[in-house]
Amino acid sequence: MKIIAKNIKHLRSLKGLSQEGLADELDVTRSRIGSYEENRSAPTIEMLIKLSDYFKIPVDILIKKDLTKSKESSFIEIGNQRVLFPILVDSDNENLIEVVPTKASAGYLNGYDDPEYIEHLDKIKLPFLPTGKHRAFPIKGDSMLPIKSGSYVVGKFIEDRNDIKTGKTYVLVTLNDGMVYKRVMNNIDLNNSLLLISDNKMYHDYSVPINEVLEIWEFTCSINTQEYDEEELKISSIISMFNNLGVELKALQKLS
DSSP: OOOHHHHHHHHHHHHTTOOOHHHHTTSSSSHHHHHTTTTTTOOOOHHHHHHHHHHHHOOOHHHOOTTTTTOOOOOOOOOSSSSOOEEOTTSSEEEEEEOOOGGGGGGHHHTTTTTTHHHHHHHHETTTSOOOOOEEEEOOOSSSTSSSSSSSEEEEEOOOGGGGGGTTTEEEEEEEEEEEEEEEEHHHHHHHHHEEESSSSSOEEEEGGGGEEEEEEEEEEEEEOOOOOOOHHSSHHHHHHHTTTTTOOOHHHOOO
């Protein structure tokens, strides 16, 4: 039960509470909290439920996972008793991000809220990322050119749906359409939905009710896994591509 002892002490510290402060919150004695943290006694089932409710961490995570490498405010509540797994750090205290593999991307819809699934994803380190919880997602198809199929988009988790910015691109995990990467128009105030827009105008825009959006990750950077063909780099090809996006490139057209 050593993990529970470490986790209780660490979670208490993240909240800035003394043992007495946590005891008051849980309506128990300070010595009882001390005995848990010093591993002199184990919490009862009833106490584990109290701890779970207070910290918003599922009981199985409290008793099975070492949470001491997480940083302050890295636990994010999503609905009732769901958590985004803590921000992970390596031995140099640098953030690690999970990578959703291409072959397993379809399974993400079933595993996105399962800490066991997330824990077993491969992880990479990108030191230049801003603060926040990040994850890398594989891109399929050509709906978001110039990002090519097979690339990865690294997104920052958006907890508050009010922070969704019109015109920005996001990876969305949706109830009926699975995982998609689109440009978003925030229509929550208008009709409680998001309009998803493809940069490749051969694809039609469509709306998704906000209550069908399970997770949303704001674009931070992309990782291209293929080199560009020579044809793709010709000025004429670039002009054609951007014209399809409805962008006027008069300056480039003069060079062709």
